[in-house]
Amino acid sequence: MICPARITGRRTETAGIYTFSMRLVDNAVRRAYSFRAGQFNMLYAFGVGEVPISIVSDPGDPEHLEHTIRIAGRVTGVMAGWKVGDVVGVRGPYGNGWPVEEARGRDVVIITGGLGCAPVVGLINYIFRRRDQYGELHILHGVRTPNDLLYRERFDEWRRAPRTRVYLTADQPDKSWRYKIGVVTELFDELTVPPSSIVMMCGPEVMMRFAAHALRQKGIGDDAIHLSLERRMECAVGLCGHCQYREHFVCKSGPVFSYRTVRELFGLSGI
Amino acid sequence: MSEALHMPQPALEDLIAMLWREGFKVLGPVARDGAVGFDEVRKVSDLAVAMRDTQEPGRYRLGQGAAGEIFGVVNGAFSLKPFFFAPEETLLEAKRERRGFKVSEVAPVAPPLAFIGVRACDLAALAVQDRIFLHDRFHDTHYQARRKDAFLVAVNCARSAPTCFCVSMKTGPEATTGFDLSLTELEQGFVTRSGSAAGEAIAAKLGLSAAGQNEVVSAKARIDGCAAGMQRGLDPTDLPRLLYAEAENPRWKDAASRCLSCTNCTMVCPTCFCHAVVDQEELDGNMSRRVRKWDSCFSLEHAHIHGINFRPKIENRYRQWLTHKLAAWIDQFGTSGCVGCGRCITWCPVGIDLTAEVAAIRAHPVKR
Numbered sequence: 001m002i003c004p005a006r007i008t009g010r011r012t013e014t015a016g017i018y019t020f021s022m023r024l025v026d027n028a029v030r031r032a033y034s035f036r037a038g039q040f041n042m043l044y045a046f047g048v049g050e051v052p053i054s055i056v057s058d059p060g061d062p063e064h065l066e067h068t069i070r071i072a073g074r075v076t077g078v079m080a081g082w083k084v085g086d087v088v089g090v091r092g093p094y095g096n097g098w099p100v101e102e103a104r105g106r107d108v109v110i111i112t113g114g115l116g117c118a119p120v121v122g123l124i125n126y127i128f129r130r131r132d133q134y135g136e137l138h139i140l141h142g143v144r145t146p147n148d149l150l151y152r153e154r155f156d157e158w159r160r161a162p163r164t165r166v167y168l169t170a171d172q173p174d175k176s177w178r179y180k181i182g183v184v185t186e187l188f189d190e191l192t193v194p195p196s197s198i199v200m201m202c203g204p205e206v207m208m209r210f211a212a213h214a215l216r217q218k219g220i221g222d223d224a225i226h227l228s229l230e231r232r233m234e235c236a237v238g239l240c241g242h243c244q245y246r247e248h249f250v251c252k253s254g255p256v257f258s259y260r261t262v263r264e265l266f267g268l269s270g271i
Numbered sequence: 272m273s274e275a276l277h278m279p280q281p282a283l284e285d286l287i288a289m290l291w292r293e294g295f296k297v298l299g300p301v302a303r304d305g306a307v308g309f310d311e312v313r314k315v316s317d318l319a320v321a322m323r324d325t326q327e328p329g330r331y332r333l334g335q336g337a338a339g340e341i342f343g344v345v346n347g348a349f350s351l352k353p354f355f356f357a358p359e360e361t362l363l364e365a366k367r368e369r370r371g372f373k374v375s376e377v378a379p380v381a382p383p384l385a386f387i388g389v390r391a392c393d394l395a396a397l398a399v400q401d402r403i404f405l406h407d408r409f410h411d412t413h414y415q416a417r418r419k420d421a422f423l424v425a426v427n428c429a430r431s432a433p434t435c436f437c438v439s440m441k442t443g444p445e446a447t448t449g450f451d452l453s454l455t456e457l458e459q460g461f462v463t464r465s466g467s468a469a470g471e472a473i474a475a476k477l478g479l480s481a482a483g484q485n486e487v488v489s490a491k492a493r494i495d496g497c498a499a500g501m502q503r504g505l506d507p508t509d510l511p512r513l514l515y516a517e518a519e520n521p522r523w524k525d526a527a528s529r530c531l532s533c534t535n536c537t538m539v540c541p542t543c544f545c546h547a548v549v550d551q552e553e554l555d556g557n558m559s560r561r562v563r564k565w566d567s568c569f570s571l572e573h574a575h576i577h578g579i580n581f582r583p584k585i586e587n588r589y590r591q592w593l594t595h596k597l598a599a600w601i602d603q604f605g606t607s608g609c610v611g612c613g614r615c616i617t618w619c620p621v622g623i624d625l626t627a628e629v630a631a632i633r634a635h636p637v638k639r
């Protein structure tokens with residue numbers, strides 16, 4: 001059921017990307033609501049439609065919801081106009097979320113590519129709030145051009161944090177680019193991690209495929225590599241059929257899959 | 272199985288009338304627009320009596336059948352699916368309020384339905400849809416509202432269409448489960464059995480006597496004869512593995528070169544469940560309905576997300592459809608998505624036959 005939620009905050013991350021804070025209007029619904037890191041909500045714009053959007057706020061404070069939305073098309077285009085005080089619709093949470101329990105006590109490698117990957121920002125924040133529960137944190141991020149590097153200040157902030165390394169690369173750098181040049185996998189030469197590390201990534205599927213290959217070389221098992229997939233979603237409850245990835249329903253048994261589960265499908269096109 | 276009873280032909284008339292009196296809307300195979308479809312029946316003569324169908328890949332004709340034969344037509348384009356999983360229905364209504372909006376569920380108008388003349392494959396398909404809509408992690412209240420009171424009178428097949436392959440899918444030609452009453456048509460009346468308490472109660476009210484031994488034997492002979500004469504088959508051995516391994520078999524391209532991506536196969540299939548969910552605002556902007564409509568994995572938007580279409584080519588979509596039906600479905604729901612009704616073969620405008628496609632892939636694998 002769609003639950004009304006009031007927008008309590010709006011922050012512009014960069015042109016076309018906004019983070020909205022929201023609060024479920026109904027007291028009982030709000031108190032009963034809980035979620036895990038990496039789950040998503042179906043967000044509803046009245047009369048227009050509903051789209052899957054990850055929850056980036058902390059599961060420790062489930063009454064406070066935050067969503068970062070990149071304006072892509074018809075529905076998100078309307079969401080761009082959401083203001084503080086507006087009432088919007090929330091249905092969720094759905095999906096399995098990141099394996100944050102399994103990651104506890106281990107070194108964590110987080111890899112993203114392409115335009116800002118909201119599910120990963122929530123994950124990084126989650127780990128920072130519980131920093132002593134996790135080992136070394138490695139954040140690898142690849143962009144096409146320096147302009148695509150969103151959240152530049154956050155990367156700088158993370159870079160300064162103890163036991164944390166940030167690796168950035170751009171495919172098509174400009175003169176100001178101070179980091180590595182090339183695709184994400186170029187960053188793997190610099191990455192030294194024990195085979196017991198756990199990896200979580202999101203971004204274009206080709207990037208994730210190459211990354212998984214490179215991680216294998218470092219002795220990290222396919223079981224320890226987790227990726228968040230994106231598919232069309234219209235119901236989020238495993239009934240509409242749109243999110244199917246061969247035998248998987250991405251909404252129901254994903255969006256996070258171990259590489260071992262999907263590696264056979266990763267090399268195939270048109271699945 | 273319950274005791275075999277003898278039902279004289281006039282008792283079928285009584286059965287229809289009794290079901291109406293019990294509050295059911297009674298539907299059965301009725302001839303319309305050149306095919307049979309489930310429609311309202313008040314009396315036996317409303318049914319497609321003395322008619323037979325001719326079916327082959329890409330072709331369907333209704334013609335004259337044996338005089339007095341009531342259930343001579345095997346099937347038509349539509350199964351029970353549209354009655355329980357509506358082709359289009361409103362799920363929710365959102366009304367604008369002074370501050371925000373209010374959402375309410377729209378309960379479907381769902382009078383209890385009784386179906387006369389349901390084939391074994393369609394009962395099997397109904398069980399598949401039940402598994403999806405009622406026995407999965409999330410269950411569907413709209414489907415349930417329509418499904419819960421349904422009364423099902425099965426008819427065992429004495430004759431199959433050349434497109435049928437229920438024997439190889441182990442779903443027919445005899446209805447063994449999932450019905451309230453089953454009928455096997457003989458020259459003089461029917462052999463009937465009840466498959467539920469509701470069916471037993473109705474049979475008792477009809478006051479039927481036990482069937483004679485010769486009737487039971489001849490009913491069995493008809494069903495066995497139908498099974499033995501079935502022309503088509505699909506070897507289900509090791510199907511998930513075969514189709515998964517053969518994802519790059521050139522046959523997909525070959526099938527795609529014939530396929531029009533018209534979505535017919537998915538519309539007539541009694542198990543296909545894909546649907547679109549759309550929000551439709553009323554003109555005045557104060558009300559919006561959430562509507563679900565049948566969708567198809569053959570539509571171009573099905574696997575489209577912003578900037579990417581995961582299945583841009585027909586060969587991708589044909590493979591998705593067939594692999595889902597015969598392989599992924601088993602992993603997802605523990606049952607095949609195909610019951611062997613043959614509709615997708617008959618109603619494909621270019622006569623693509625999934626049994627032939629699978630056989631070709633099996634015969635010429637590219638992976639061992």
Ligand SMILES: Cc1cc2nc3c(=O)[nH]c(=O)nc-3n(C[C@H](O)[C@H](O)[C@H](O)COP(=O)(O)OP(=O)(O)OC[C@H]3O[C@@H](n4cnc5c(N)ncnc54)[C@H](O)[C@@H]3O)c2cc1C
Nearest residue numbers: 051052053054069070073074075076118231232233576577
């Ligand atoms: C699990 C999951 C989590 C996501 N998390 C975020 C997030 O935190 N922030 C964010 O900005 N975006 C996220 N997305 C992507 C977001 O859902 C799409 O950008 C959005 O659906 C585009 O809708 P649109 O109507 O604006 O675009 P259009 O291109 O006009 O799309 C029309 C319709 O296509 C479907 N669709 C299009 N793109 C996608 C897509 N990428 N994923 C699923 N369905 C799509 C939707 O049904 C949509 O209504 C997520 C997607 C998934 C699957």
Ligand code: SF4
Nearest residue numbers: 540609610612613615
């Ligand atoms: S795939 Fe074809 S033969 Fe199988 S159940 Fe669907 S319509 Fe019938």
Ligand code: SF4
Nearest residue numbers: 530531533534536619
């Ligand atoms: S009915 Fe035939 S042409 Fe139409 S989508 Fe199905 S296989 Fe293709």
Ligand code: FES
Nearest residue numbers: 236240241243251
């Ligand atoms: S989004 Fe509908 S089945 Fe997954």
